[in-house]
Every structure is written in structure tokens, then in C-alpha cells.
Amino acid sequence: MNIIPIVIEAIVKILFVLSVTLLTVAYLVYFERRIAAWVQDRLGPNRVGWQGILQPFADVLKLLLKEDIVPTNANKTIHFIAPIISLMVAVSTYAVIPWGPVTEMFGHQIKMVVADVNIGILYVLALTSLGVYGITLAGWSSGSKYSLLGGIRSSAQMISYEVSMGFSIAGVLLVAGSLRPYDIVNSQISTLWNAILQPIGFITFVVSAFAETNRLPFDLPEAEPELVGGYHTEYSSMRFAAFFLAEYANMIIASAMIVTLYLGGWGIPFIDKFALSNSTIFWLSVLAFFIKVGIVLFFFILVRWTIPRFRYDQLMKLGWYVMFPLSILNLIWVSVIIMIFKI
Amino acid sequence: MEKIRVRKKDLNLFQKTYIPQILQGLGQTFRQMFKPKFTMEYPEVKFEPPSSYRGRPVLVQEPDGKERCVACGLCSRVCPALAIEVRANETDQEKERFPEVFEINMIRCIFCGLCEEVCPEEAIVMSKDYELAFHNREEAIYGKDKLLVPVEKLQDRIDFIRKYK
Numbered sequence: 001m002n003i004i005p006i007v008i009e010a011i012v013k014i015l016f017v018l019s020v021t022l023l024t025v026a027y028l029v030y031f032e033r034r035i036a037a038w039v040q041d042r043l044g045p046n047r048v049g050w051q052g053i054l055q056p057f058a059d060v061l062k063l064l065l066k067e068d069i070v071p072t073n074a075n076k077t078i079h080f081i082a083p084i085i086s087l088m089v090a091v092s093t094y095a096v097i098p099w100g101p102v103t104e105m106f107g108h109q110i111k112m113v114v115a116d117v118n119i120g121i122l123y124v125l126a127l128t129s130l131g132v133y134g135i136t137l138a139g140w141s142s143g144s145k146y147s148l149l150g151g152i153r154s155s156a157q158m159i160s161y162e163v164s165m166g167f168s169i170a171g172v173l174l175v176a177g178s179l180r181p182y183d184i185v186n187s188q189i190s191t192l193w194n195a196i197l198q199p200i201g202f203i204t205f206v207v208s209a210f211a212e213t214n215r216l217p218f219d220l221p222e223a224e225p226e227l228v229g230g231y232h233t234e235y236s237s238m239r240f241a242a243f244f245l246a247e248y249a250n251m252i253i254a255s256a257m258i259v260t261l262y263l264g265g266w267g268i269p270f271i272d273k274f275a276l277s278n279s280t281i282f283w284l285s286v287l288a289f290f291i292k293v294g295i296v297l298f299f300f301i302l303v304r305w306t307i308p309r310f311r312y313d314q315l316m317k318l319g320w321y322v323m324f325p326l327s328i329l330n331l332i333w334v335s336v337i338i339m340i341f342k343i
Numbered sequence: 344m345e346k347i348r349v350r351k352k353d354l355n356l357f358q359k360t361y362i363p364q365i366l367q368g369l370g371q372t373f374r375q376m377f378k379p380k381f382t383m384e385y386p387e388v389k390f391e392p393p394s395s396y397r398g399r400p401v402l403v404q405e406p407d408g409k410e411r412c413v414a415c416g417l418c419s420r421v422c423p424a425l426a427i428e429v430r431a432n433e434t435d436q437e438k439e440r441f442p443e444v445f446e447i448n449m450i451r452c453i454f455c456g457l458c459e460e461v462c463p464e465e466a467i468v469m470s471k472d473y474e475l476a477f478h479n480r481e482e483a484i485y486g487k488d489k490l491l492v493p494v495e496k497l498q499d500r501i502d503f504i505r506k507y508k
Contacts, residue, residue, distance in 0.1 A: 035376065038375070038376040038377075038380075039372045039375050039376055040375075041375070041378060041379075041380050041381050041382075042380060042381070042382050043380050043382040043384070203362075302369055302372055302373060303369065305372055306365075306368045306369050306371070306372045307365065307368065
């Protein structure tokens with residue numbers, strides 16, 4: 001078996017995923033600022049280029065040119081490693097998320113995913129757990145009380161919400177009978193989207209995803225009014241940018257996971273009713289996946305400018321008293337459905 | 344809008360989940376996105392202040408090109424920030440006094456409008472000019488060349504002062 005086509009295929013896929021991710025992150029920041037402004041009756045950044053379209057590049061340039069300050073009290077090594085962990089974890093999670101159906105190209109069966117591993121979902125869960133280290137170590141190594149509080153909060157929050165997240169995913173796995181993202185999407189396309197089949201699980205997963213990505217109703221690790229900037233208070237220049245990128249990359253992962261697990265991945269309902277050629281269906285499916293991710297991202301941004309931040313005890317209560325029982329309830333519900341309909 | 348007080352026990356189970364409220368809030372923010380914006384894009388669109396606005400103090404220039412000021416020095420006396428300097432001189436004309444030097448230090452000026460209020464001739468008034476930026480301190484001292492503004496441009500403000508004097 002020739003190894004070269006496989007290597008080329010992998011490299012092309014990795015480049016595609018990386019460039020799409022980084023570009024989306026850059027423009028996500030831009031759209032976040034524009035949408036925030038629109039919600040607040042303002043205009044937002046519209047000066048750099050047409051409608052401010054070059055704003056992300058100006059921001060990156062500014063961050064690159066800034067002085068990189070390391071506090072005297074900081075633990076230099078860990079202070080240096082923490083943003084790298086965060087960014088690396090955030091970017092490598094994309095490897096298992098499929099963005100289109102299997103297709104025939106250049107005489108090869110090509111799967112639209114970098115690594116089609118049979119434990120894909122487990123891999124994502126493992127990496128998001130690893131992401132906690134980046135934030136916690138950043139807070140701990142900075143030698144500042146605000147950073148430390150932010151780091152500790154984030155570890156407590158992410159660990160608590162990982163429980164309900166895991167149980168929500170368990171419901172999806174029961175239906176699909178596999179940990180492979182491809183199988184999960186295919187099972188949804190052949191039957192029903194999981195969002196309709198298990199609405200409680202969908203809600204608990206979305207809420208947990210918000211908590212995992214430290215987005216606004218649960219952004220206690222950052223909590224600007226109380227903690228200055230939380231775990232990244234003592235970071236500047238490109239290291240700060242690394243955290244910033246990681247946060248937005250995590251947001252994209254969360255959206256892609258929501259789409260893959262609950263909204264049918266690349267599937268378009270009733271597309272087989274229309275007489276379309278295979279390649280048209282393929283391109284429409286890929287487009288559908290990105291549109292779905294875009295809509296979920298828009299939802300993420302809109303929620304940020306709608307719902308105020310939780311208090312810390314409210315956050316923990318919501319996590320353990322509400323989300324955890326609900327996700328178990330969902331698991332029972334799914335089991336009952338499987339028992340009745342023998343899916 | 345009337346304020347309605349809702350107790351937790353009055354809510355039904357569906358409302359207690361807060362899902363309808365969250366959706367309502369999301370709808371509110373979504374609708375807000377398409378409403379007209381309040382931002383003025385400054386260098387292109389400029390704010391036109393009302394006549395009550397106290398901008399840069401200016402000297403009124405009569406249609407014949409001379410200043411209306413008679414160099415009585417009251418504005419200089421009343422100025423709490425000591426920003427105005429007046430040096431008087433005389434001519435052979437009917438209105439014999441005129442300011443030879445009239446300088447306002449725009450770094451000191453606090454835009455209180457007392458000079459305008461005290462002026463017996465309506466010769467110094469507050470304009471609508473708010474774009475005051477200098478590269479150095481020398482530039483910030485405005486002489487007669489910068490201060491004199493034709494009376495037509497200041498009619499708004501003069502009418503406003505007459506109404507409230």
C-alpha cells in the first residue's frame with residue numbers, strides 16, 4: 001500500500017482545518033464586536049477596510065507589537081507553558097470533528113475529517129479536560145490573587161459541568177451505539193436529529209458547553225468587574241492573544257460538537273427527496289455543516305449580550321442540582337425510547 | 344411600561360424553567376440589532392450643537408470688518424481662569440476704543456461663559472466650535488486673527504443671550 005497519497009491527504013486536511021479555524025476565530029472576534037455593538041444601538045468597528053473587515057489583522061498586529069510582560073512573582077516556566085497548553089488543546093480538538101460525508105475524490109474514498117478515530121468523542125472530552133490545566137496553571141503561576149481566583153473558579157466550574165456534559169453525551173452514544181463522530185452523524189441522518197429525540201439532553205449539553213467554554217452567563221473565571229481579567233490578568237502581548245484565540249477556538253469546537261451530536265452534523269433533512277447528483281449533495285452537505293456551526297456561533301454571541309452573569313453559588317447550584325439530575329433524566333428517557341422502539 | 348410583580352409561586356412549571364424568559368430576552372436582543380443606531384461617524388458627520396452650547400469664545404466682527412469690542416477689560420476681570428488678556432488702544436473714529444491685543448489662552452479657558460455674560464457690548468460670545476486641538480502651547484493662545492468671527496455666523500447665539508439676559 002502506497003503511503004504517499006495518505007500523507008498528502010492528511011496534510012491537506014490539516015491545512016484546511018487549521019486555516020479555516022484560525023480564520024473563523026479571527027472573524028468570530030470581529031463579529032462578536034459588531035453584533036455586540038448592534039445589540040447596543042452602536043455601529044462597532046467599521047474603519048479598517050470595508051466595514052472594518054480587516055479589523056482582526058489590525059488587532060493581531062497590535063498584540064504582536066506590544067511588550068511582553070512577565071510579573072516578578074510569576075513562576076516563569078509554567079507562566080510560559082500555560083497559554084501553549086490552552087491553544088494546543090483548543091486547536092487539536094478539531095481533528096475528530098467531521099465536516100462532510102464520505103466522498104469519492106481522485107479515485108480515493110476520502111473522509112471529511114482529519115482523524116476518523118473510533119473513540120472520537122472520548123478524545124474530545126479528554127482534551128477539553130486537559131484545557132482546564134491551561135487556565136488553572138495560568139492563574140496559579142501568575143503570582144496574583146485575581147489570577148489565582150480566576151484559575152480556581154474555572155477548574156471548579158469546568159469539572160462540575162463536565163459531569164453533566166458527559167451524561168448528556170451518554171444519551172447520544174446510546175442512540176448511535178458508537179463513539180465515532182461519523183457513526184453518530186449517520187445515525188441522526190437515518191433516524192431523527194438528537195435535538196428532537198432528546199430535548200432535555202440538548203439543553204443540558206448546550207448549557208454545559210457554555211460553562212465549558214467560559215462564555216458569558218458562566219464567564220466567572222474572567223468576570224471583569226470582580227477579577228479584573230481573571231486567569232489572564234497578568235498576561236500581555238502574544239501570550240494573551242494565545243488565551244484569547246484558545247477561548248474563541250473552544251467556542252467553535254463547542255458549536256461544532258453541538259452540531260455533530262445534536263443537530264445532525266452535515267445532514268440536510270429530506271435532501272434525498274430531491275433529484276440531485278452525488279457531488280451536489282456532497283457540497284451542499286459541507287455547506288450545511290458550516291452554516292449550522294455559524295448559526296450556533298451566532299446564538300453563542302447573542303446569549304452573551306442577553307443574559308447576565310451568574311453568581312458563583314448559583315453557578316454551582318445550577319450545575320449540581322439542576323443540570324446533573326436533568327442529564328440523568330435524559331439518559332433514562334433515551335433508554336426508555338430505545339427499549340420501546342428498539343432503535 | 345407598567346411594572347408587574349411576579350412571585351415565584353405564581354409561575355407554572357414551564358415558566359419556572361426560565362426557558363420562555365430566556366427566549367423572550369434573546370428575541371429582544373435580536374430585534375434590537377436592526378434598530379437605527381445612535382453613533383455619529385465623527386469626521387464625516389459632525390454634531391451640530393444647539394444655540395445653548397458653550398464652545399470656543401469668539402469676538403464678534405461687525406460687517407465693516409472691525410471688532411465690536413471696546414476693550415473695557417471686563418471679560419478679562421471676570422475670567423475665573425485668567426485666560427483673557429486685553430490691551431486697549433484709541434482711534435479718531437466715533438467709537439474710539441478698540442483692543443490692540445486680545446488673546447485667549449485656550450488651555451486655561453474653562454468655557455464658563457462669564458465673559459459673554461459680563462460683556463456690555465455683546466462683543467464676546469460663545470461659539471459652537473468644539474474642535475480644539477493644538478500641537479503645542481504657543482498654538483493654544485488665540486489672538487485676534489483666530490478670534491474674530493463675522494456677526495452673521497453668531498446670530499444664533501446672540502439671539503439666545505438676548506432671550507435670557
